Amino acid sequence: MNPVLKTEGLSKHFGGVKALDQLDLEISKGAIQSIIGPNGAGKTTLFNVISNVIPPTGGEVLFNGVKITRKQTHTIAAMGLTRTFQNLRLFSEMTVLENVMVGMHLRSKGGFFSSALKLPWVFREERRIREESREWLRFVGLHDHTDRIAGSLPFGNQRILELARALASKPQLLMLDEPAAGLNMRETQDMVQLISRIRDLDITVVLVEHDMDLVMEVSERVTVLDQGRKIAEGDPEAIRKDEAVLKAYLGEE
Amino acid sequence: MMTLSLMKKPLAGFVLFSILLLLLPFTVTNDYYINVLIIIGINSIIVIGLDLLVGYTGQISLGHAAFYGLGAYITGILSARWAWPPIGGLLISLVMVGILAFLIGIPTLKLHGHYLAMATLGLGIIVFIFFQELDFLTGGPSGLVGIAPMSLFGIPFDSDLSYYYLVSAFLLATLLLSINVVRSRVGRALRAIHGSEVAASVLGVNISRFKVGIFVLSALYAVTAGWLYAHYITFISPSSFGFMFSIKLITMVVIGSLGSLWGAIFGAALLTSLPEFLVVFENYETSVFGLILILVMIFMPRGLMRGLEDLIKRMIDLGRQNLKERSPTS
Numbered sequence: 159m160n161p162v163l164k165t166e167g168l169s170k171h172f173g174g175v176k177a178l179d180q181l182d183l184e185i186s187k188g189a190i191q192s193i194i195g196p197n198g199a200g201k202t203t204l205f206n207v208i209s210n211v212i213p214p215t216g217g218e219v220l221f222n223g224v225k226i227t228r229k230q231t232h233t234i235a236a237m238g239l240t241r242t243f244q245n246l247r248l249f250s251e252m253t254v255l256e257n258v259m260v261g262m263h264l265r266s267k268g269g270f271f272s273s274a275l276k277l278p279w280v281f282r283e284e285r286r287i288r289e290e291s292r293e294w295l296r297f298v299g300l301h302d303h304t305d306r307i308a309g310s311l312p313f314g315n316q317r318i319l320e321l322a323r324a325l326a327s328k329p330q331l332l333m334l335d336e337p338a339a340g341l342n343m344r345e346t347q348d349m350v351q352l353i354s355r356i357r358d359l360d361i362t363v364v365l366v367e368h369d370m371d372l373v374m375e376v377s378e379r380v381t382v383l384d385q386g387r388k389i390a391e392g393d394p395e396a397i398r399k400d401e402a403v404l405k406a407y408l409g410e411e
Numbered sequence: 412m413m414t415l416s417l418m419k420k421p422l423a424g425f426v427l428f429s430i431l432l433l434l435l436p437f438t439v440t441n442d443y444y445i446n447v448l449i450i451i452g453i454n455s456i457i458v459i460g461l462d463l464l465v466g467y468t469g470q471i472s473l474g475h476a477a478f479y480g481l482g483a484y485i486t487g488i489l490s491a492r493w494a495w496p497p498i499g500g501l502l503i504s505l506v507m508v509g510i511l512a513f514l515i516g517i518p519t520l521k522l523h524g525h526y527l528a529m530a531t532l533g534l535g536i537i538v539f540i541f542f543q544e545l546d547f548l549t550g551g552p553s554g555l556v557g558i559a560p561m562s563l564f565g566i567p568f569d570s571d572l573s574y575y576y577l578v579s580a581f582l583l584a585t586l587l588l589s590i591n592v593v594r595s596r597v598g599r600a601l602r603a604i605h606g607s608e609v610a611a612s613v614l615g616v617n618i619s620r621f622k623v624g625i626f627v628l629s630a631l632y633a634v635t636a637g638w639l640y641a642h643y644i645t646f647i648s649p650s651s652f653g654f655m656f657s658i659k660l661i662t663m664v665v666i667g668s669l670g671s672l673w674g675a676i677f678g679a680a681l682l683t684s685l686p687e688f689l690v691v692f693e694n695y696e697t698s699v700f701g702l703i704l705i706l707v708m709i710f711m712p713r714g715l716m717r718g719l720e721d722l723i724k725r726m727i728d729l730g731r732q733n734l735k736e737r738s739p740t741s
Contacts, residue, residue, distance in 0.1 A: 249606030
C-alpha cells in the first residue's frame with residue numbers, strides 16, 4: 159500500500175547543527191504512528207519542515223505521492239495535512255467556538271465580497287459552520303465551554319481545543335506535536351481515548367511525544383529519531399527492547 | 412447592561428445607531444456643530460477601515476492619510492480640471508487606489524511589526540510629496556481650488572444638513588458591510604491571522620490573500636471618505652493628508668478600542684470633536700488634548716469602548732455581590 163506521507167533524504171541544518179539528517183520516513187494510511195527520540199532529536203523540526211513552516215535544507219516530502227516540499231503551508235493544509243503545536247497556538251482572544259470555526263475555513267468559501275453583502279448562500283454556510291463546529295466540540299467534550307474566550311480555558315482543555323480545531327478541517331493526516339505535554343494523568347488518559355477515536359474517523363495520526371506510556375498505549379508503529387536520523391522503527395514492543403534505542407536514551411554504558 | 416447586550420447583537424446596535432444619526436442634528440443648537448458632525452462621520456469611515464486592518468488583523472498602517480488624500484485629489488482633479496461629475500470621480504478613484512493598494516500591499520504586508528510601520532510610513536510620505544510637487548495637477552502646496560460641490564444623480568447636497576445625511580448614509584453602509592465582514596469566515600480568518608499566523612496557515616488560511624484583501628478594503632473606505640471630504644470642502648491642500656493625520660487616525664483606533672467597530676466610531680468622534688470643546692483652554696489646548704489621551708490610556712488601556720464595557724461589567728458584578736450579601740440564603 160502506498161504511504162500517505164513519505165520523506166526522501168529530508169534534511170534541515172541550522173548552521174552546523176543537523177536537526178534532520180537525510181531522513182527517510184514512511185507513514186502508512188490509517189495508522190497511529192509515533193515519533194520519539196531524546197531531546198534535540200529533530201522531532202518538532204520534522205513537523206515544521208513537513209508543514210513547511212520552515213523550509214528544508216534538502217530532500218523531498220511527498221503527500222499521497224505528490225511533492226509538497228515547496229508548497230505553502232496553507233496549500234499543504236488544503237491537500238489534507240494539518241497539525242497541532244507543542245506550545246499551544248490557539249487564537250486566544252477568540253471564543254472556543256470561533257477557534258473551531260476557523261478550523262472549518264478550508265471547508266467553506268465565503269470571501270470578502272460575498273461576506274460583506276451577506277449573500278443568502280453565505281448565510282446558510284455560516285449556519286452550517288456553526289452547527290458543525292458545535293458537533294466537533296461535542297466530539298472532544300468541550301461543548302460546555304462554547305462561548306468562553308479560548309485563552310481563559312484551563313491548559314488541558316486548551317490542548318483539546320487545538321485538537322478540535324484541527325479536526326474541524328477534516329484532514330487526512332493529522333500531526334500532533336506532544337499532545338500530552340503539560341497534562342496530568344487523568345487528562346493524558348482522556349487524550350489517549352481521544353486519539354483512538356480520531357483514528358476511527360479515518361484520519362491518519364502521527365504524533366511526537368515524550369510520554370512513553372501514551373506512546374506505547376496508542377501507537378501501532380513507533381519511529382525513533384536521534385540527532386536527525388532514524389535509528390529504529392517497529393511496533394511498540396520491539397522498540398521497547400531495541401538496543402540502539404536504549405543507548406540513545408540512556409547513553410552508552 | 413444595555414450596552415453589553417447590544418454588543419452581542421450588533422444589528423440591534425446598528426438600528427439604534429441609525430436612529431441616533433437621524434435625530435442628532437435636531438439636538439445641536441449651533442449650525443457649526445453640523446459641520447463637526449460631518450467631519451466626524453468622514454473620519455469614522457476611515458477609522459472603521461483602519462480598525463479592520465489594525466485592530467482585527469493586527470497589521471499596522473502609518474500611511475492611511477495617503478489613501479484618504481488620493482481619494483480627495485483624484486476626484487478633486489477630475490472635477491476641477493475636467494469638470495467630471497462626483498460619481499465619476501468616486502468610481503475612478505476607487506478603481507485606481509484599489510489597484511494601487513493591491514500592488515503595494517503584496518510586498519509590504521510580507522513585513523512585520525516595525526518594518527511594516529516604516530513601509531507604510533514611507534508610502535504616506537511619497538504620496539504626500541506627489542500632492543505637493545505635481546503642481547500642474549494638484550495645485551501644489553497652495554492647494555486645489557474649484558472642486559464642484561456634491562451632486563449625485565441630479566440631486567445637489569448643498570446644505571450642511573443634507574450633506575450630514577449623505578455622510579451618515581455612507582457611514583452606515585460602511586458600518587454594515589464591516590459588521591458583516593467581521594462576523595463571517597473572512598472576519599474569523601483576519602482575527603486568526605492576528606492571533607497566530609502559523610496556526611492560521613496550518614488550518615488553510617491564505618495569509619497574504621487575506622492581509623492584502625483587508626488592506627485594499629480599508630484603503631477603499633479611506634478613498635470614499637476622501638471623496639466625501641473633497642466635495643464638501645471644495646478646496647483641498649496637501650497639509651490635510653500628511654503624516655500627522657495618519658498618526659491621528661491610528662490614535663482614534665487605539666483610543667476607541669482596537670478591534671471594535673463601535674470603538675472606531677467612538678474614537679473618531681472623540682478625537683475630532685475634542686479640539687472644539689478644548690478651545691476654551693486657548694493656548695493650552697494641545698496640552699490638555701495630550702493629557703486626556705494619556706489619562707485614557709492609563710485608566711483604560713484597552714480603549715474607551717472596552718474600558719466602558721469592563722466598567723459596566725464590574726458594576727454589575729458589584730451589584731450582584733451586594734444582592735447576595737443582603738439575602739443570605741446559601
